[in-house]
Amino acid sequence: xxxxxxxxxxxxTPANLDVISDTLxxxxxxxxxxxxxxRALKQMEYSLPSLILLDLMMPGMDGFETCRRLKxxxxxxxxxxxxxxxxxxxADKVKGFSLGAVDYITKPFQEQxxxxxxxxHLKLRKLNKALExxxxxxxxxxxxxxxxxxxLVQSEKMSALGQLVAGVAHELNNPIAFIxxxxxxxxxxxxxxxxxxxxxxxxxxxxxxxxxxKEIDLEFLLADLPQILxxxxxxxxxxxxxxxxxxxxxxxxxxxxxxxxxxxxxxxxLLILMPRLKGNCGPAVEVIKDYGDIPEIxxxxxxxxxxxxxxxxxxxxxxxxxxxxxxxxxxxxNSYQIRIQTCLAKTGDRVLIRIQDNGMGIxxxxxQKLFAEQFTTKPIGKGTGLGLSITRxxxxxxxxxxxxxxxx
Numbered sequence: 001x002x003x004x005x006x007x008x009x010x011x012x013t014p015a016n017l018d019v020i021s022d023t024l025x026x027x028x029x030x031x032x033x034x035x036x037x038x039r040a041l042k043q044m045e046y047s048l049p050s051l052i053l054l055d056l057m058m059p060g061m062d063g064f065e066t067c068r069r070l071k072x073x074x075x076x077x078x079x080x081x082x083x084x085x086x087x088x089x090x091a092d093k094v095k096g097f098s099l100g101a102v103d104y105i106t107k108p109f110q111e112q113x114x115x116x117x118x119x120x121h122l123k124l125r126k127l128n129k130a131l132e133x134x135x136x137x138x139x140x141x142x143x144x145x146x147x148x149x150x151x152l153v154q155s156e157k158m159s160a161l162g163q164l165v166a167g168v169a170h171e172l173n174n175p176i177a178f179i180x181x182x183x184x185x186x187x188x189x190x191x192x193x194x195x196x197x198x199x200x201x202x203x204x205x206x207x208x209x210x211x212x213x214k215e216i217d218l219e220f221l222l223a224d225l226p227q228i229l230x231x232x233x234x235x236x237x238x239x240x241x242x243x244x245x246x247x248x249x250x251x252x253x254x255x256x257x258x259x260x261x262x263x264x265x266x267x268x269x270l271l272i273l274m275p276r277l278k279g280n281c282g283p284a285v286e287v288i289k290d291y292g293d294i295p296e297i298x299x300x301x302x303x304x305x306x307x308x309x310x311x312x313x314x315x316x317x318x319x320x321x322x323x324x325x326x327x328x329x330x331x332x333x334n335s336y337q338i339r340i341q342t343c344l345a346k347t348g349d350r351v352l353i354r355i356q357d358n359g360m361g362i363x364x365x366x367x368q369k370l371f372a373e374q375f376t377t378k379p380i381g382k383g384t385g386l387g388l389s390i391t392r393x394x395x396x397x398x399x400x401x402x403x404x405x406x407x408x
Contacts, residue, residue, distance in 0.1 A: 004030045005122060008049035010040040010066065011084065012058045016107070020053060020084075023111045024118070037061030041069060044076055051122055053105070053114075056085040056092065064099060071100035078128075080121040084109075172242055175235030182228045189225045192216040242271060259296040260304065262351060266340060269308040276316050283323040283336045285316060292343035294351050303394045310391045311355050312338065318359030325360070350401075361407040370405055 007029045009020045021031045032049060034040040036058050043049075052070070056063035063083060070076045083096045083104040093104055102121050105114055196216060199209050213219075270277070270287060277285045319336045326334060341354040362370070371392040395401045 004028070005050040006030045006032060006047060007051050007053065007118065008032045008034065008040065008043060009053045010034045010037065010058075010063070011053075011055040012036055013055075016055070016084070016109070019109055019111075020114065023109075023114055027115050029118075037063070037066030037069075040066055044070075044073075048075065049079060050125065051118060052079055052081045053084055053118075054081050054101075056083055056096070064095060067096070067099045067101055078125075080125050082117060082121065172239060175238040179232050179235045182232050186225065186228050186232070189221050189228070192218075192221060193225075244268075257298040257300055260299050260301040261296050262294060262304070262342060262353065263291050265301060265305045266308055266342075266353075269305055269312055273309075273312055273316065276313075277338075282316075282320040283331070285319055286335060286337045288337060288339045290339065290341040292341070294342055294344050297351055299399055300394075303398055307391045307394045310388060314388065315355060315357035315359065318357050320359075322359040362405075367405060367407060371403070 007024050009017055009024070009031060010033075011017050011020070012035050017033050017035075021033060024031050032043060032047070034043050038061055040052070040054070054063045054066060058066075063085075067081050067083075070079065070081060077100070080102045081100060083093075083101050084107060085092065085096075085104055086107040096104060102124075103117050105117060196209070196212055196218065199212055266289075276282070277287060279285065315338050319338070323331065323336065335358075337358050339354075339356045341352075341356075343352050344350070345352050371388050392403055395403045
């Protein structure tokens with residue numbers, strides 16, 4: 001308790017004011033008095049008390065109205081108000097509490113009771129203020145943690161985005177380079193064909209036409225041009241597939257769930273991960289798909305695709321770690337696989353998705369921490385420890401599903 005706390009006593013009876021003032025002063029409190037509600041509200045403009053003892057029955061503005069105004073004013077709404085009353089009517093007491101009073105004292109006063117109630121509510125007010133400060137501090141800390149988590153999540157996304165961009169750029173570069181290279185040959189072939197046709201238009205002699213056909217190697221040209229056009233069409237289809245996959249993978253989620261083909265999401269993710277699956281920087285990974293007959297499900301497609309990306313990228317990581325421990329002979333004889341299975345649960349209201357890799361397993365200790373935030377078994381700089389944590393949030397919290405891990 002502070003050295004001196006101010007108590008405001010509001011009562012229109014001088015005798016009551018004297019008794020209460022003396023009791024509180026002897027107990028070490030500073031006391032201010034007011035003989036009606038108007039004077040009590042005026043007193044607030046000069047100094048705010050720590051507690052108010054308020055008589056209910058007063059001429060003019062009674063205790064009920066005075067309390068209502070105190071609680072409506074921001075500066076005074078948290079000051080404890082204890083009613084002083086000779087009334088024993090329960091309805092009046094309930095009304096007082098509904099207006100914001102914390103307690104009541106009946107007349108005639110019992111000095112020890114008055115002191116006990118005053119000290120109790122002063123202590124409660126201090127505890128409430130301390131709790132409010134702690135709550136404010138915790139709120140600030142939580143906001144800072146959420147900002148930090150958001151930054152980490154963004155970092156995780158940017159890291160994944162960097163890998164995606166590099167992989168997609170590589171995948172797009174191959175068909176684009178192939179189309180660009182073949183365009184030169186196709187252009188030359190068409191120029192030769194146009195020149196050859198022009199000989200017919202000019203009604204050139206058979207000898208001239210035969211000579212030109214030999215110069216341009218017409219027989220080879222007619223065989224090779226369709227193959228070039230077919231190859232260019234395949235490259236164009238590859239680019240189209242990639243852009244479609246990117247569009248599916250990077251779908252912007254709305255505030256409401258929408259129907260989505262899970263298989264499309266998995267396929268688009270696999271296509272984006274293709275550079276890693278091909279073994280450009282590690283082992284070639286065979287993907288075995290065992291898709292069941294499942295309906296479209298209501299979900300946030302962008303989030304579901306992010307979960308697939310995290311799970312499949314982790315499966316590839318596990319295989320790459322295993323690959324690095326294998327000898328050349330083991331690499332020659334081993335096959336590295338990811339198996340993806342989907343099916344409808346027996347209950348008919350759930351879709352089951354199983355992603356299995358044949359990389360090295362994990363210990364029970366690691367398994368217990370697998371979905372914890374910022375937990376990672378990867379070297380510094382290789383992972384943020386958020387991938388599986390975010391995946392769990394997407395599956396469990398956002399979609400009310402479950403996610404489990406088994407390892408051998």
